[in-house]
Amino acid sequence: MKKNNKATIIAAFGCLGKTTLATKFPNQILDLESTYYEYIYNEDIRDVEKIKGAANRIHNTNFPQNYIDAITNNLHKYKFIFIVLSKEVLSCLEKLGIEYTILYPSKEKACEVILDAKKRGNNNLYIDRLKEILKDDSDYLIFKKKFKPIDLYLVPPKKYIEHYINEKYKNALVIQKIQKKADFYGGFKYHGVNYKVDFYSLTNKEIPKLPWSQVYVIGNYNNMVPIVKYNSSRENLPGGGLKLNENIIQAARREIIEELNMSIEDWSPIGYQRVYDDLGNECYQLRIYGLLKKLGEFKKDTGGTVVGYELVDIANLNSRIGYGEIGDYMVKRVKRFYGKES
Incomplete structure (x- = not known):
C-alpha cells in the first residue's frame, strides 16, 4: 500500500536547480543535500560543492538509512522534498512504499548541466563523473527500466526543476504576505x-x-x-x-x-x-x-x-x-x- 505523503518527493539529477528553488521557498521546500548524510562530517564539508567527487571523503556507514530517516521525518512538514538521484536511496523508498518523481536531463540538456557544475564550483573529479554519466543514455535507462517513479521527466534545455513544478503543480508554491503591523x-x-x-x-x-x-x-x-x-x-x-x-x-x-x-x-x-x-x-x-x-x-x-x-x-x-x-x-x-x- 502506498503511503499518503504530504510532501511530493523529487529525485533530481545534479545541476537542475534544486538549491536555487529551495532558496526561494525555504518553508515549503526541503532540499536534502545527501553529502551531509553520506559522508562523515568534517570542517571541509562546509563548502559542499567543492568537495563533491573528492576521493578523500570518509563514507558514513549509516547511509542510506540516515538519509531515508531524514526523508520520512519530514514527509508531513513540507510541500516538496528534493533528494539525491541515487539508486540506493530509491530502492529504499520503494521498499517503504513511498512515491517519488525522477527528473533527469535530456540529451540536449547535458552540456548545460556540465557548464552549470563548473559555474557553481564543483571540482574536476565531479565534473568528469558527470561527463561520463551523460555521454550516453545507459544511466538513464537504468532508472527507466528498474525503478517505478510516479513520473520520469526529461528536463529540456533552458529548463530547471522550477519549470517542472510550475507546470505539473500549478500554484503549489505561495509567497506569504508580509505582516504590516509589528507586535x-x-x-x-x-x-x-x-x-x-x-x-x-x-x-x-x-x-x-x-x-x-x-x-x-x-x-x-x-x-x-x-x-x-x-x-x-x-x-x-x-x-x-x-x-x-x-x-x-x-x-x-x-x-x-x-x-x-x-x-x-x-x-x-x-x-x-x-x-x-x-x-x-x-x-x-x-x-x-x-x-x-x-x-x-x-x-x-x-x-x-x-x-x-x-x-x-x-x-x-x-x-x-x-x-x-x-x-x-x-x-x-x-x-x-x-x-x-x-
Missing part, C-alpha cells in the same frame, strides 16, 4: 548609531519572502539552550549572516554546525525583526526554534569568532542575552518545548 517596537545603540526594531511574530512554518540578512536560533539540546561565547565575553544566540546562494534555513543549519557542532533536526519560526536607522539602512533577521542533535565536540568556529558555548535553562536565557521585551516574548513562545509552562 513589538524597540531599539538599541550600536557603535554610536541608534537603531529601531520592529518585531513580527510568526505562528506557523510559513516564512515571508524578505531580503534576509541574518538568522538566530533558540536551540534545544537535552532541554537546555546553547548560547555562544566570543572573545569579548559577549554572549548571544548561535546564528549569523547568509552566504551566497543560501536560503535562510540553510544558513541556520550551517551556523549551528559551525558554532556548536550540532545539527538542526527540526525547526519552527518564532518571528522576525526589521532593524533600521534614520538614514534608510535596514535589514531583516529571522528568529527560529531548533531541536538540536550533537555531532561532536566543538573545536573552533571556522566561519566566525565564537570560542565556545554554554547550556542554560530556558528560564534564564533572556537575562544572559539581553533581548528585552522581544526576548521575553520569544522565551514564552518556546518554553513548552523544554518541559516548561508557557
Whole structure:
C-alpha cells in the first residue's frame, strides 16, 4: 500500500536547480543535500560543492538509512522534498512504499548541466563523473527500466526543476504576505548609531519572502539552550549572516554546525525583526526554534569568532542575552518545548 505523503518527493539529477528553488521557498521546500548524510562530517564539508567527487571523503556507514530517516521525518512538514538521484536511496523508498518523481536531463540538456557544475564550483573529479554519466543514455535507462517513479521527466534545455513544478503543480508554491503591523517596537545603540526594531511574530512554518540578512536560533539540546561565547565575553544566540546562494534555513543549519557542532533536526519560526536607522539602512533577521542533535565536540568556529558555548535553562536565557521585551516574548513562545509552562 502506498503511503499518503504530504510532501511530493523529487529525485533530481545534479545541476537542475534544486538549491536555487529551495532558496526561494525555504518553508515549503526541503532540499536534502545527501553529502551531509553520506559522508562523515568534517570542517571541509562546509563548502559542499567543492568537495563533491573528492576521493578523500570518509563514507558514513549509516547511509542510506540516515538519509531515508531524514526523508520520512519530514514527509508531513513540507510541500516538496528534493533528494539525491541515487539508486540506493530509491530502492529504499520503494521498499517503504513511498512515491517519488525522477527528473533527469535530456540529451540536449547535458552540456548545460556540465557548464552549470563548473559555474557553481564543483571540482574536476565531479565534473568528469558527470561527463561520463551523460555521454550516453545507459544511466538513464537504468532508472527507466528498474525503478517505478510516479513520473520520469526529461528536463529540456533552458529548463530547471522550477519549470517542472510550475507546470505539473500549478500554484503549489505561495509567497506569504508580509505582516504590516509589528507586535513589538524597540531599539538599541550600536557603535554610536541608534537603531529601531520592529518585531513580527510568526505562528506557523510559513516564512515571508524578505531580503534576509541574518538568522538566530533558540536551540534545544537535552532541554537546555546553547548560547555562544566570543572573545569579548559577549554572549548571544548561535546564528549569523547568509552566504551566497543560501536560503535562510540553510544558513541556520550551517551556523549551528559551525558554532556548536550540532545539527538542526527540526525547526519552527518564532518571528522576525526589521532593524533600521534614520538614514534608510535596514535589514531583516529571522528568529527560529531548533531541536538540536550533537555531532561532536566543538573545536573552533571556522566561519566566525565564537570560542565556545554554554547550556542554560530556558528560564534564564533572556537575562544572559539581553533581548528585552522581544526576548521575553520569544522565551514564552518556546518554553513548552523544554518541559516548561508557557
